[in-house]
Amino acid sequence: MFAKPKILLSWLALLLSFASLFLSSWIILPPPNMFLLTLAVGAPEISPWLLLLNLLSLLLSLFYIHRHKLQRLACIFSLIGLLICGWVLVNIPLTQMQMDEAMKQGLGANYLEQIPVQVSAEMQTHPFNLVNSFKGIALSKTRHQKDILFATPAEVPLKMEVYQPPEVGKYPAVVVIYGGAWQYGNPHANSEFNQYLANRGYTVFAIDYRHAPKYQFPTQLDDVRTALNFIRKHATEYEADPERIVLLGRSAGAHLAMLAAYQPDAPHIRGVVDYYGPVNLTEGYKTPPVPDPINTRVVLKTFLGGSLEELPNQYQIASPINYLTHPLPPTLLIYGSRDHLVEARFGRQMYERLHDSGNTAVFLEIPWAEHAFDAVFNGVSNQLALYYTERFLAWALFKQ
Known part of the structure; x- marks a missing residue:
């Protein structure tokens, strides 16, 4: 009776982990056309949201995917997505420091x-x-x-x-x-x-x-x-x-x-x-x-x-x-x-x-x-x- 909902949740978790990785990947992938350029423009800008999405997909994968191979695959997708989004957020302080220095260098200390x-x-x-x-x-x-x-x-x-x-x-x-x-x-x-x-x-x-x-x-x-x-x-x-x-x-x-x-x-x-x-x-x-x-x-x-x-x-x-x-x-x-x-x-x-x-x-x-x-x-x-x-x-x- 409960098998079908569990299977459905399992596949939804896998799909979410793939979707979150796909969206996150355009933070680093070069866009070959105008449609994908839109994703490449937006992905880094909403990286805090994508970080949460990858985290959610990781948790769902751990709790709702019971097939070992599918669970491992979904977790890998989510972890890669988390790393990509995290790269943006981790680099903000360094980028800010570089910009501060550039402003002082150009306009005066x-x-x-x-x-x-x-x-x-x-x-x-x-x-x-x-x-x-x-x-x-x-x-x-x-x-x-x-x-x-x-x-x-x-x-x-x-x-x-x-x-x-x-x-x-x-x-x-x-x-x-x-x-x-x-x-x-x-x-x-x-x-x-x-x-x-x-x-x-x-x-x-x-x-x-x-x-x-x-x-x-x-x-x-x-x-x-x-x-x-x-x-x-x-x-x-x-x-x-x-x-x-x-x-x-x-x-x-x-x-x-x-x-x-x-x-x-x-x-x-x-x-x-x-x-x-x-x-x-x-x-x-x-x-x-x-x-x-x-x-x-x-x-x-x-x-x-x-x-x-x-x-x-x-x-x-x-x-x-x-x-x-x-x-x-x-x-x-x-x-x-x-x-x-x-x-x-x-x-x-x-x-x-x-x-x-x-x-x-x-x-x-x-x-x-x-x-x-x-x-x-x-x-x-x-x-x-x-x-x-x-x-x-x-x-x-x-x-x-």
Whole structure:
């Protein structure tokens, strides 16, 4: 009578142990396509949850699987999953120490002392909070305006979203540029991040731009520059300080943020934050990642209108790394060691070039992180990135 439920529980325990290992394995496995890339992005970010899942599957295997061979197999699955997830969590303190040192090396050993006390008091107190991994990072109410038209180039309406602190005032501005291989996306992306910053005393402008393949470079750069002109012109209306602006972008958006800030005729920009952005399109085309889930060369050809052999000058003009001939705004670069779209070596190369040319720069590398790691707002990597991004923004925009 009770045999069937026991058999069912036994097979469920085995299935759970396999599923938990499968999900955990993408913390270390390279993703060969876009579907598996999604798993590779998310797995390390939810590693505390996966750790519990592997622990649960281990306990169920011990209690409910009575066939010795199946029990041993299920336990092995669960233990391997636990080790993989544990690798992420165990490495957090060392990564935090390395990031602390990189910030001090780039901004000065006393950079935190330059941030007003009232600003520091609003920032996250720890680089990683395990409770936040489960509960989520607390978000408070802010003022939010949508569908603000800032330009209509070629009769294409370009709009932005504005996130403002709850109280009326005058605040430094963070201009956020979304990613999406220059082909897709919208200003509503990463809205939790924008809301978080607005609640901490920034006016956040999330801007739009036209997409490839219909619109190719430099159209996207032109749109970003148009948005910046609009923001400066209408700064008072949105309670923003036009003399205190930082550009922050992700992936393709980070590429555009750097290009816009590094132009010789760029308006005054206090800093640039680059989340895993392409910086050297020439080298990116020559040596794409392996595996290459997004097909890098096709993306670049779509964006620039042709191959490197056909348009070598266009690739050079579109590469932020080629604009280090004059003083540039301080730059924070954050990359994942396991990024299979924009490899961390490019971010490191950009940092070294900036440093060698006498510009202020900080390079932070997260050992387990994939591209777009901050898609999980309360994830392990985003907690670290957010902690140091807050400090960079405060240093660049509030320093005394």
